[in-house]
Amino acid sequence: MTSFPAIARRVRDESLDPRQRRMRLRNCLFHFAPYGFRATWDHLATTHRIPGSIEVDPSSLVRALGELEAARALVLPRAAEFAAQRRLQKREGRRVPATLHPWDSWGCSAIAYCPDPRKHPPEPLPVVVRRVLDACVAGVDPAGRCLVCGDDDRRPLRACRNCGVLPGGRGNPL
Numbered sequence: 001m002t003s004f005p006a007i008a009r010r011v012r013d014e015s016l017d018p019r020q021r022r023m024r025l026r027n028c029l030f031h032f033a034p035y036g037f038r039a040t041w042d043h044l045a046t047t048h049r050i051p052g053s054i055e056v057d058p059s060s061l062v063r064a065l066g067e068l069e070a071a072r073a074l075v076l077p078r079a080a081e082f083a084a085q086r087r088l089q090k091r092e093g094r095r096v097p098a099t100l101h102p103w104d105s106w107g108c109s110a111i112a113y114c115p116d117p118r119k120h121p122p123e124p125l126p127v128v129v130r131r132v133l134d135a136c137v138a139g140v141d142p143a144g145r146c147l148v149c150g151d152d153d154r155r156p157l158r159a160c161r162n163c164g165v166l167p168g169g170r171g172n173p174l
């Protein structure tokens, strides 16, 4: 599969048809989509006012890509660090702890998964992603408090009523 940076270059490639570039931006979300594919697309399309007729404003794609890349840049080092730690633990024969970090099982994607594509946090992606990463490092229990907005009225297996994020991600809802 083509890498995220390679697809990102195609999004910025002004020699391509704007519809092709929009498709490439959507392809980026297969590699990295903090809210899951549909909710992340909805967030980017709304925030950067990506028009239905993309020929009108193809630069909206580049603005959206910039936000996505900024969030991804936060996740990559931490995901690599976590993977290295897991490898070391395995090599030392230590029991590997249960998955606590959503990005572990989903490869950097859907770390603030929103099951309803229209309901997601209003802040920029890097702000939300940083908050989730910091909360995980601090050991905040996502079953007791929403990692994104701090709402403590958690309902098991349900998305946060306030910001729409499902704790634990789609693979492991808490």
Ligand SMILES: [Zn+2]
Pocket: 146, 147, 148, 149, 150, 151, 160, 161, 162, 163, 164, 165
């Ligand atoms: Zn929340």
